[in-house]
Amino acid sequence: MSSSESNPKSNFHRSQTFSYKNGIALPVVPKVGIGGEPLHVNQLSVSDVDELANKRPTLTYGQAKQTPPADFIPGHVAFDKKVLKFDGYFKETVHESPQEYYRVRPIVLYYYLEDDSIAIHEPEVDNAGLPQGKLINRQRLPKNDQGDCWHWKDLNVAMDLVAYGKRYRLTCCDKFTCDFMESHGIIPNCPEMIPPDPYIESRKRNPAREHVTPSEFDKLKQFLTYDRKVLRFYAYWNDTDNLFGECRRYVIHYYLADGTLEIREVYEKNDGRDPFPLMVGRRRFPKSMKNSTVNFPSISMEVSDQEVKEWYGPRDLVVGQPVTLLGRDFFIYDCDEFTKNYFYQNIRGVELEPVDVIKKPAPPEKKWVPPYNGFGSVEDSLGNCLSFIPKPPKKDVIKMLENDKIILRYEAKMESRIPEDWNRRFILSFHVATDEISIFEPPLRNSGRIGGKVLSKIRIPKPGSNAESPEFYTARDLAICSVVEVLGCRFIITDADEYVYKYLEGNAAAFPSETLDTFRHKAQERKTKLVQESLTAQQEKLEQTTGSVLFCDPEPAAMETSVAMVPLECTQFLDSRPSESPSKRDIVPPQSQGNIQMLQNQGDICPPLFQGNIPTPQNQGDISVLQSQGGIYPPQSQGGICPPQSQGGICPPQSQGGICPPQSQGGICPPQSQGGIYPPQSQGGICPPL
Template identity: 35%
Template sequence: MLRYPELPLLPGFVLRDPNKTRFHLAQYFEVRNGISMLADNERTADDNLRKSLHGNPSFYPPFEGPKLPPWVSYDKKVAHCILQIELFETLNEVFQASYQVRKVKILYYLEDGTMQVSEPRIDNSGLSQGCIVSRQKIPRTNGSLENLSILDLQVNSTIQIFDRVYFITGCDQFTRNFLNRAGVAVADKQETPSDPGQEIRRKASLVSDKVPFRKDKLAQFLKNDRKVLLFYGYWDDRSSMFGDIRDLNIYYFLADDTIQIKEIFPRNSGRDAPPTFLTRRKVPKNFKGIQPLGKETAFTVLNVLEGRYVPDCLGIGSKEEEYYKANDLSIGAHINVYGREIILVDCDPFTREYYRTVHGIEDFTPVQRPGCEKTFILGEERILPPFNGWGTHEDSESNCKIVEQKPPKIDFHKFINLDKYLLRFGARMMSDVQENRERLFIITYYLSDDTISVFEIGVRNSGFKEGDFFKRAKVLLPNQNLLTPERPSQYTPQHFYIGSTLIINDFTFHLISADEFALKYMENHPFEFPKSNIDKIMSKIREALRSKYKNFIAKYLHKVCESYIDGKTVSTVCFETMRDALSNLLGPDISEHEIVTVARYFSAETPPSTVCDCDIIRSTVHWELTRNLWDDIERLEEHLYHLTFNIFGYISETSLYKAIRACRLPLKPPLIQHMFSVLSKNSDGEIDIQEFLEFVNVRKNISPPIQPVNLDMDVCPKLPATQTGRLIDWNNFVCKIGLEEELKQETE
């Protein structure tokens, strides 16, 4: 397309080139030197090399410059013409400073020839510093259409950017090396002229508002923060009218050497003043009374010239005030607190350790506090009226003590520690009626709140219905006078043992048995339950047998039989024989519960253990996995590998349980525990990972199908609880008595 510049660019004024035969649309991008760039059909590669950065003459000879385009070779390279620039500006408002020097930085971007001028920010300078000229191409000021280049930025020369003239005093090392490689000489860095305004402000800052002789307390604060010395003292004010001895706590703060004093008021002293005796402050040693207003000031002001005042930085004529320090305080010391003499009598353990470590003091004998002439009548305990029978004793006491009623407080720690701890005993009712003597009951004692409940066991065709006979409540001991101010006694756990008699709601019950938990709990707490203390029972038996030991052994020796238990032959006697022997020996001095304790302690029987069938558990696991359509053994192997880094090792039960839950195996916790019980384990109790994977692999190890079962009970059936103590180890019982050795020593 041809056109004449004299003609406007309008349709009809453009001539078509007759030599042009291809009228296709040219492509926009082409690859040159391995870089994709916009196509420029009007230039050749040689022309591009001869051109310089952005139309300027090149620094390199023809055909020897960089082959890459400037926007690639000079990307992120700034002729950090951190050119230290000095900008002079006239000032008409500041006295003795007709101009000011502003330090700016000019950045020249080699990538596209743009420039940026910025001024570093200085606090409290009063100038709107920052970016002065944003990044752009700067035109020359001579009227030409060319822009400023890096050759125009020379050290020890001036340059005009728009309407401001800058004097270049230096450049950074990158700019100097770049120009030197291009063959351009760079002058040395020039000295920066001083700014008269800055000199005036610097001289003015020498006169500080703060008194220079004040010391910095920051190090002391950081070292002793939250460290407080505590002294106990008193102030004797008996010389004044209605005065007495005031007990005080003196707190010394090591962080800033301040003192705070609080007064300790006796109970019912009648004082309604705040406890703060002295607020936290430094206490002067030599207090001479309150000075008139304006006599004491923080520092002295000097009138050096007419109308010019400066503070006395040297503190001429000022007297340094002495304050109490930590070395001035000790047991028995007298301190003057604004005219009141306070005597220190004792200190706390932290203060003693501080003075022992820092000051080497070892004597911390307390000083005797003088007695007070006035005696305060302490509140006597209230005499409560007799109980009238309405409500409970706790409610009646609350009505007599306070107006606003509150529910009685419970022992929270006892409730938390003993919650769900129940002692169950079997009982029969003692009555003159034959039908009542045949009734069976379960009496439950709740250790968390000392309450009792009675449940009747229904007997067929007895005429009595099964259910709650006495609901859960506290039961008082019989034969007490309830109409007294004192709280009546109630049943405790020590009243419950086999053979005891209880009166509950005017019904008499005789305890005939106890469950396994009650017996074990009482045996594990022998000091709380003397009837279950085997050492105390055996001591009682030993004292009774001391004079007739041989006759006792000979009397029951023919009832001893040999029993084969757990592959061993044991000399045993039955429970009835042991009960008759101890009853004949001690009579009423031994209870049925103590006999049961002895039988359980020397029992020759061992309770049977529950053994789970491995094949049944495997079939149950496979049945659960198949029923819930789980078949992701690869994910389980990967998860175990990330946990142990080896699927042929061992893993703890806790980690394996977490892995099973993480991989969403549809197995209930009871079934998982049964599965762990049949898997192989090492000496540390860890499970073999490979055996576990084979155990749950439904595809490889197919197990026979089973009928649906109860996962909690039927997989590993629980054997019924067997009562131990039916057979007693006679030899162990005789050895525990230990009288044979004593008899041998006496005969010898």
């Protein structure tokens, strides 16, 4: 029998009992054994056996449940920004120098736990002459030829790490690295010291060179000692003695490395100069020359060392003293702090005290505003002075909206030296929204003046106000008997309309008490005058109803000594002088002179001599009017009744009740037309009869 027939099994591997899914270990119960033989179904797995071994039955609360495992955290999240740091060094063999065999170069090793990568850096040293910095970029370093990489479990203090043919010695680590390794059961070794570099130690032990080097190498020593060390001086050049000269500031730099000088000009804002970087470039300035033939020609403009006896040095640049460079005298008035420390340490006996040469700027000239020229408003003229492109003056929009269409009208008369202007009356309108004033003159018939608008709406400045801060008339300044000066003319306010009185009473808090008192006094005068006029009208009505009034012939002596009394409204026409204001016209009762009786009536028959510069007609319709001598002559008495003489076939009026009293119309009462008698036409303000 062959072996295949005795043992038919060909599959001898064992079934997989452990697997991972999404990073979680999952045990699998084997169902097939070696050779593919089926196993018992009730066979327990390793975990089930462990669970049964640890099972502790309890009678009170039942079987205790196992604590669920903790949440899985990926490695790149758990170890993010966690880096292990090791300090170390490596030795580099030197083949070219007979004085040193190797160099000791310190390094810093960073191990990133996130992805098990390693980076090696070398601290940079100035003027080392070696490529330093990052030696190995961040990557996973191979550990051996089998493909293994260095892991943090393989690292420890006082051990060697080989990477790319170089052996790095780890000497110490930081506290975080030490705590991390101890938490994972790795005890760090004792730290070591980085061995000193033998070449650097030999230079420290050997004394300095005693041989004298040639002069050519002194420049190198000076350059290495004073490289990037510059003395800075602040100076100015005063050229005000020449035409169009000025005082300009400069900065003088003295380079200690090679003894050169450069001059830079200090440019100010908006000085009108091109900002060149240098006035004089970096060069050496000779202080004194050797004796040489003056007429000897020079093949170059540069001065050689053989021709110069002494060059300018730091001792020649002293604060508070002038220095001549290229024919210009520069006065040094200050220096910086490094220059002061250099002089204090190397040059004794030189005091560097700064000199105050900066002139304080002159106070700005006060801007004056030219006088107002009369064109436009004061704000418009002031805007031309404040800006190149004038802007419209700002307006109080809230005041304009609140006081829109509120106009206060006042009656005014002109104060003038011309007698013809005394009787002129004006209406002064004040616009509360804009504080503007307009003046209107009511047209008067046969006055010789057109009337109409005298002044358009404009803000009127008060007398004595200047153009910079003008003060304008407001409603507070307009009171009874107050004077308003408008463009050289003076107007006196005599009265106001009823709306002004109501507006002042409604806004009494915004007006001074003096202004309100004038209007209250004027209102009281109006009330008194109305009462007097009503009493006079009642008396006239009573006299008309009681009987007639007889006009008798007075005696000659009485006519010479007596003066006929007329109402005040007619007095202004009889007198050549201008009349007073209407508020002062009182009612004068008639007086009895002899047998002459005149009606106490505001509308009596008083033919004026002048009214509106129009003379009273002497004769109209063959009706002769007697001339007045010092008064008014009544008609001649004939039988107690004084009818007019009949002339030209004109019949006298019929007698009614003895005497026909005239009716009052418009202040002048001509007789009614009776019996075909027609009164004269109206001339110069005389009202014609109805």
